[in-house]
Amino acid sequence: DVKVTQSSRYLVKRTGEKVFLECVQDMDHENMFWYRQDPGLGLRLIYFSYDVKMKEKGDIPEGYSVSREKKERFSLILESASTNQTSMYLCASLRIGGSSYEQYFGPGTRLTVT
Amino acid sequence: EDQVTQSPEALRLQEGESSSLNCSYTVSGLRGLFWYRQDPGKGPEFLFTLYSAGEEKEKERLKATLTKKESFLHITAPKPEDSATYLCAVQVSGAGSYQLTFGKGTKLSVIP
Numbered sequence: 001d002v003k004v005t006q007s008s009r010y011l012v013k014r015t016g017e018k019v020f021l022e023c024v025q026d027m028d029h030e031n032m033f034w035y036r037q038d039p040g041l042g043l044r045l046i047y048f049s050y051d052v053k054m055k056e057k058g059d060i061p062e063g064y065s066v067s068r069e070k071k072e073r074f075s076l077i078l079e080s081a082s083t084n085q086t087s088m089y090l091c092a093s094l095r096i097g098g099s100s101y102e103q104y105f106g107p108g109t110r111l112t113v114t
Numbered sequence: 115e116d117q118v119t120q121s122p123e124a125l126r127l128q129e130g131e132s133s134s135l136n137c138s139y140t141v142s143g144l145r146g147l148f149w150y151r152q153d154p155g156k157g158p159e160f161l162f163t164l165y166s167a168g169e170e171k172e173k174e175r176l177k178a179t180l181t182k183k184e185s186f187l188h189i190t191a192p193k194p195e196d197s198a199t200y201l202c203a204v205q206v207s208g209a210g211s212y213q214l215t216f217g218k219g220t221k222l223s224v225i226p
Contacts, residue, residue: 004157031212042218043158043201050212058213090157094212099165101146101205101212105157 002027004093004106012112019078021109023091031094032074033103034058034066036087043090049074081113116141120202120217127224130191135220137202138184145207147185148214149178152199161187161200192224 007022025032033048035058045058047066055066063085067075078085091106117140127133139147146165150158162171164180171178175196177188187200199221203214 033213040218043203043214043216045213048213096212100163102160102163103148103203103212103214104160105150108155108157110155 002029002093002095002102002104004091004104006089006091006106006109008109009107010110010112012114013078013081014114015082017078017081017113019081019111019113021076021078021089021091021111023074023076023093023106024072025074025093025104026072027093027095028071029093029095030071031096032068033092033094034064034074034076035090035092036060037090037108038087046076078111081111083113085111086113087111116204116206116215118202118204118215118217120200120220122220123218124221125223127189127192127222129193129224129226132188132190132192134189135187135200135222136184137187137217139202139204140183141204141206141215143207145205147180148203148205149185149187150201150203152201152219154199158201189222192222194224194226197222197224 034046035043049055049068065077089109092103095102121136149161152158162178167182199219201219203216
């Protein structure tokens, strides 16, 4: 079974703080993703990575950065947290098997910025 | 612009009352269509991937089908434990990446 873990389930931070969210997968997948999920807006892609040290912006990268120093680990960084970044953050890892593609998600981190 | 629309937004069913959820899409080229189940406060759980029109996949009480414009998730004789939000997502071909575009989901409630 694919396992994707995220460092925290719940996190409360203050405005202006630097925030690190970490995601680890145990299946040697090359592609990993960070989404945020908000009521009425659904899941939106922030950043993704297709290999170590490689990254691409998603639909809403502003205010975020990412780091992928090792294949199994993909970090999302909020450089200076703001209240509008209060959200559920979801990490995903992609399994590719022949012609099939499946994204597997972690349990999520609910971040509150006060 | 690629779009994914799910309907209805919410659905209440009596236990045993079969129904279908709809996912319509407008994309330049479909590489795959994905269905997920999400329980409150948790990450989405992968259910199915469909790749071509006419394809069908089944898992317990769930059956997913795909046409050139939409996908249906059929729920046969649902039970209360099937209550969840069901998400549909598409992956566009030729994009050079594997990113998904999600619909906003259908919240299913199954009443005992």
